[in-house]
Amino acid sequence: MGGNSPCASCKLLRRRCAKDCIFAPYFPSDDPHKFAIVHKVFGASNVSKMLQELPVHQRADAVSSLVYEANARVRDPVYGCVGAISFLQNQVSQLQMQLAVAQAEMLCIQMQQDPIMPTPQIEEVDPDHKPSLLQNNLPHQYLNFASSSNVRESFFGHDMVS
C-alpha cells in the first residue's frame, strides 16, 4: 500500500483510493486478479458492506474466504464451494464406515481373547451411535446436505428446475 498508489479495487473501479479505503489493506495493487474475481462474483458494494459489518481484526480472514469462494464459483459455476462440501461429506461418511468396521473387528478380538490378554479401552459398537469426535459443532443439516429433504426444503425452491 504505497502513499499515493491506488489499491487493486480502486484501480479496477477507476476511482480515487482514499486513505481510509476499506479495500486497500486486503487488495493490494500488485494482485489485481484477487479483487477482480471477488468483484465478479459478489460485487464491490456487497463486499464493502460485508467488510464494514465486521470488526477490523476479522476482515482479512473474511477476504480470504470470499476469494476462495469466488474462485470456486468461477471454476465451477454450477456447484461452487458446495461441490467441495458435498465431496467432503461423502469422504466423512466413508471414513465413518471404515471406523465402524475397525471398531467391530476390535470388539470381536476382545470377545475372543482369554482373560490373560490386556483389554483395551474401546467403546462398544452401537449402531445408533456416531463416534463422538464426529458429533462436534457441525449442524446435522450439513451432514445430510446431499440427501436430506428437510435441508432441501429450507434452502431450495419448490419449483426447482432440474
Next chain:
Amino acid sequence: MSNSSRCAACKSLRRKCPQDCVLAPYFPSNNPQRFSWVHKIFGASNIAKMLQQLPVELRGEAADCMAMEAYLRVENPVYGSVGIIYQYQQQIIEVQNEIIKINGEIAVYNALLQHQQLQQHQDSFFSTDNDFNL
C-alpha cells in the same frame, strides 16, 4: 403479470415480474428468505448474470448452491462455506487418525494372539510323554 404472482426476487426489488423473468423459476414467492440471502451476498443482478450464463437445465442446481452459500455466509460472515469445508477437513483428519490407531491395536492383538498360540503349541509339544534322547 399481476402483483400476486410476482416471484420473490421481483417482489423484493419492487418491480414487475415479466413472463421470462430469469429468477422466477428459482426464487418462488413462497420462499422470500431464500432470495433475501442471495441478494444480500451476491446481489440480484449478479445472480441473474450467473444464471443466464448457464444452460437452463443446470440453473436449478446452481441457484440452490448459491442459496446455500449465501445462507452459510449470512450465518458465518467471516468464513461462510469455507468454515464448513475446514470443519469437514478437520473431521477427516481426526477419523483417519482414529482408524490408524485402531488398526495398529488390531495388529498388536493379532501378533500377541499368534505368539500365544505358538506358545501353547510348544507347551503341549514338550509336555507329552515323549522320550527324547537329547
